Amino acid sequence: MTPTNRERVWQVIHSIPAGKVCTYGRVAEMAGLPRQARAVGRYLSELPKDSKIPWFRVINSQGKLSFEVGSDRFVTQKLKLQDENIAFSNNKVNLKTYLWQGE
DNA sequence: CATTTGACTTGTG
DNA sequence: CCACAAGCCAAAT
Numbered sequence: 001m002t003p004t005n006r007e008r009v010w011q012v013i014h015s016i017p018a019g020k021v022c023t024y025g026r027v028a029e030m031a032g033l034p035r036q037a038r039a040v041g042r043y044l045s046e047l048p049k050d051s052k053i054p055w056f057r058v059i060n061s062q063g064k065l066s067f068e069v070g071s072d073r074f075v076t077q078k079l080k081l082q083d084e085n086i087a088f089s090n091n092k093v094n095l096k097t098y099l100w101q102g103e
Numbered sequence: 104c105a106t107t108t109g110a111c112t113t114g115t116g
Numbered sequence: 117c118c119a120c121a122a123g124c125c126a127a128a129t
Contacts, residue, residue: 005126024111037111039126044110058110066110073110 005033006043016057019084020100021093023061030102041066049076056080063095 008031016022022030024037033039044055056077060066067074069091078088086098 028111033126035112035124036126038109038124039111041110042108042127047110055110060110061112077110 005031005036005039008032009040009043010053013053013055013058016054016100018054019086019098021057021059021081021086021095021098022100023095024058024066025061026099026101027058054080057084057100059093063093064091 009027012027012031013022024040025035028034028036028040031040040058044058047053047055059077065074065077067077078091081093082088086093
């Protein structure tokens with residue numbers, strides 16, 4: 001079976017170590033899909049809320065979550081990240097500290 | 104096949 | 117820091 005782009009993205013996301021985060025653009029790039037950050041977001045948008053993949057480790061390039069503050073998804077993701085020992089500053093993650101740039 | 108859409112990114116002011 | 121615009125590209129309609 002031919003691996004779809006979606007599956008490559010899954011693989012990259014699974015390879016993100018706990019306690020680290022990655023941006024959409026970076027995930028896309030590592031998946032061999034440069035400039036397809038939006039595609040990554042669309043793939044994630046189809047994930048069931050209880051999906052086993054660590055989608056919460058993927059945030060945007062500003063170090064913020066791509067949801068409205070206070071929304072269900074925002075809160076869920078924030079809690080998940082905090083569970084990974086990732087600290088928030090004014091609803092933002094310090095990318096200098098937590099960004100995973102590959103192996 | 105044309106148009107719209109979207110969990111994005113970067114630049115400008 | 118916030119708002120807006122343009123660039124980008126795959127999937128959905």
